[in-house]
Amino acid sequence: MVRRSSITSMFAGSPVKPLQQHMEKVCECAGKLPDFFKAIAAASYDEAEEIQLYISKLETEADDFKHDLRMQLPNTLFMPMPREQILDIVRQQDKIANVSKDIAGIVIGRKAELPEPIAALFIAFVQSSVDAANQAKAAINQLDELIEAGFRGREIIVVQDMITKLDELEHEADKIERQLRHALFSIENDYPPLNMMFLYRVIDWIGKLADVSQRVGARLQMLLAK
Secondary structure (H helix, E strand, O other): OOOOOHHHHHHHHOOOHHHHHHHHHHHHHHHOHHHHHHHHHOOOHHHHHHHHHHHHHHHHHHHHHHHHHHHHOOOOOOOOOOHHHHHHHHHHHHHHHHHHHHHHHHHHHHOOOOOHHHHHHHHHHHHHHHHHHHHHHHHHOOHHHHHHOOOOOHHHHHHHHHHHHHHHHHHHHHHHHHHHHHHHHHHHHHOOHHHHHHHHHHHHHHHHHHHHHHHHHHHHHHHHHO
16 A cells, blocks of 8 residues: 555545644754754854754745645645645745755854853844744644634634734834844954855845735735735
8 A cells, every 4th residue: 555645644534734834844954953053153153054954844844845845736736725825825925944944154254252241132133033933834834724714703803913923023024124233334444354254144044034925915915905
């Protein structure tokens, strides 16, 4: 007897389970970044490299899940959520894992240093972006209830509130990013220019995590509007 893949098995229970499982994996990926940057701040590069390798492993697992989902998702899925919209959400979710992997890989490759005066604020910024990703995951995890409710009733309000909270978290990440840039500007003359330019670039990449997470929420909002 040929054993069915875990993806196929999950489709038997709920067509959105693979989507939720993929989001779980990409958020696990992003969730390692605060510890990664704590290790960087402490100049514990061996520990940071271990975390970076784990993030890379998680990103590969997320990719496998994404590819299986695309292959298993029927072209004529009978549900109030079109196939293309599922795939569109997957594309946005996938960017969370990709950006997380890229950030860790580039930072460890350069053995970047986090100046002590900004280290705490930098890690707070990383955490704020991860919080946005986790809020997007919480909204995605409501899809089963949304479908059962026929995209009507109280469940719509619950998900709308979650998306509103996601927007607030993205704005909070933007606020901390501005504070961090100002703090970095105030000390940049005390450090090598190339190091400072690199940190500004890393800040851009971390900001993308919150931006992409907000886009996941925006895709859900489009479903609610239909």
